[in-house]
Amino acid sequence: xxxxxxxxxxxxxxxxxxxxxxxxxxxxxxxxxxxxxxxxxxxxxxxxxxxxxxxxxxxxxxxxxxxxxxxxxxxxxxxxxxxxxxxxxxxxxxxxxxxxxxxxxxxxxxxxxxxxxxxxxxxxxxxxxxxxxxxxxxxxxxxxxxxxxxxxxxxxxxxxxxxxxxxxxxxxxxx
Amino acid sequence: xxxxxxxxxxxxxxxxxxxxxxxxxxxxxxxxxxxxxxxxxxxxxxxxxxxxxxxxxxxxxxxxxxxxxxxxxxxxxxxxxxxxxxxxxxxxxxxxxxxxxxxxxxxxxxxxxxxxxxxxxxxxxxxxxxxxxxxxxxxxxxxxxxxxxxxxxxxxxxxxxxxxxxxxxxxxxxxxxxxxxxxxxxxxxxxxxxxxxxxxxxxxxxxxxxxxxxxxxxxxxxxxxxxxxxxxxxxxxxxxxxxxxxxxxxxxxxxxxxxxxxxxxxxxxxxxxxxxxx
Numbered sequence: 001x002x003x004x005x006x007x008x009x010x011x012x013x014x015x016x017x018x019x020x021x022x023x024x025x026x027x028x029x030x031x032x033x034x035x036x037x038x039x040x041x042x043x044x045x046x047x048x049x050x051x052x053x054x055x056x057x058x059x060x061x062x063x064x065x066x067x068x069x070x071x072x073x074x075x076x077x078x079x080x081x082x083x084x085x086x087x088x089x090x091x092x093x094x095x096x097x098x099x100x101x102x103x104x105x106x107x108x109x110x111x112x113x114x115x116x117x118x119x120x121x122x123x124x125x126x127x128x129x130x131x132x133x134x135x136x137x138x139x140x141x142x143x144x145x146x147x148x149x150x151x152x153x154x155x156x157x158x159x160x161x162x163x164x165x166x167x168x169x170x171x172x173x174x175x
Numbered sequence: 176x177x178x179x180x181x182x183x184x185x186x187x188x189x190x191x192x193x194x195x196x197x198x199x200x201x202x203x204x205x206x207x208x209x210x211x212x213x214x215x216x217x218x219x220x221x222x223x224x225x226x227x228x229x230x231x232x233x234x235x236x237x238x239x240x241x242x243x244x245x246x247x248x249x250x251x252x253x254x255x256x257x258x259x260x261x262x263x264x265x266x267x268x269x270x271x272x273x274x275x276x277x278x279x280x281x282x283x284x285x286x287x288x289x290x291x292x293x294x295x296x297x298x299x300x301x302x303x304x305x306x307x308x309x310x311x312x313x314x315x316x317x318x319x320x321x322x323x324x325x326x327x328x329x330x331x332x333x334x335x336x337x338x339x340x341x342x343x344x345x346x347x348x349x350x351x352x353x354x355x356x357x358x359x360x361x362x363x364x365x366x367x368x369x370x371x372x373x374x375x376x377x378x379x380x381x382x383x384x385x386x387x388x389x390x391x392x393x394x395x396x397x398x399x400x401x402x403x404x405x406x407x408x409x410x411x412x413x414x415x416x417x418x419x420x421x422x423x424x425x426x427x428x429x430x431x432x433x434x435x436x437x438x439x440x441x442x443x444x445x446x447x448x449x450x451x452x453x
Contacts, residue, residue, distance in 0.1 A: 028188055033200065076217060077213045077363070078360060094356065094384060094394070096201050098200045100200075171199075171310060
């Protein structure tokens with residue numbers, strides 16, 4: 001694992017602030033995507049993204065429970081210590097398409113969980129504070145559970161997830 | 176140290192309205208909406224002190240998605256409306272949003288004079304180099320060889336409008352470029368633009384996945400500007416001259432005189448009538 005190109009996370013409140021941002025941003029993006037897919041007549045993927053938003057909401061609440069008794073620092077959006085433009089579990093905008101199917105959506109979700117896991121693993125590996133490393137390791141293990149669950153989900157539904165969507169009236173370039 | 180103790184009065188999502196955006200899945204404008212709400216939350220601006228003004232186009236739907244004051248104006252006239260609003264209500268934070276067609280073609284003249292006037296406005300142009308709402312025609316920033324529209328099967332064949340160069344020549348005092356694929360960096364630029372006193376022009380490369388799917392490659396093509404932002408127009412001109420159009424960051428910022436009409440009339444109605452009476 002390569003060292004991150006920013007300062008390591010050095011306190012429990014700082015780690016929890018990152019965890020909370022990671023989950024709340026992920027929830028917001030999944031919710032946006034769910035609305036968007038519903039508007040574009042892709043109800044299956046809309047329902048899946050809404051489900052993912054629900055999981056992110058649950059995870060955010062569990063972080064809030066963990067954060068009780070701490071005063072979390074407010075971090076400017078551009079100062080979070082992850083090597084990507086947004087939270088590690090936030091789907092990138094250009095990874096989605098209105099014709100994507102459930103399999104693609106699940107693989108996207110799994111990809112995001114892997115990024116989340118790697119973020120916490122990186123914190124665990126490079127934080128100089130043992131208690132931060134320990135909590136980050138615990139969080140990385142939780143993310144790994146999510147990765148495994150999604151992998152099982154994909155395998156379980158593989159046959160029905162192979163269906164490719166089509167649009168009989170696609171956006172077109174006018175004459 | 177990156178962290179600081181601040182208490183945000185509102186969370187970013189609280190600046191969003193209940194209306195779901197109708198943009199296509201994968202549209203870069205979602206990132207602009209997200210960055211804008213984060214910037215407003217970071218700046219702790221009360222909703223009732225913010226007005227978002229737009230013209231026409233996909234990106235100009237933005238005011239509906241914010242829970243601040245908003246005005247969805249006429250095509251190309253967003254800056255004219257915003258200028259009037261700022262003149263009448265200087266205490267408001269007035270943000271203007273639109274696309275490349277709305278801002279540089281239909282509203283091109285307003286763009287020039289808004290730069291020159293240097294009122295305290297923030298102008299965010301979501302540039303996807305295409306008219307998306309009307310299903311994919313070449314816009315002022317489209318490359319001359321882009322041939323995917325049947326209206327211009329051999330490409331528009333016209334040199335691109337160069338927003339940063341024109342903004343500088345017209346007198347803008349803040350010029351920056353962001354990217355929808357870098358929402359955190361974009362948030363920072365929006366904060367800087369709003370904090371700048373004067374006309375802030377922020378071009379945002381915002382991919383249109385439906386009519387310009389090749390723009391997904393932008394994330395491999397963008398790169399940060401080298402060095403510090405230019406502090407005068409000569410340096411800025413050199414910077415923009417060397418720019419490939421994909422460099423991101425604050426290009427130029429200089430404190431220049433801000434034009435703001437007097438809040439109070441210089442004469443009463445009775446005085447004016449007396450002056451005009453025969």
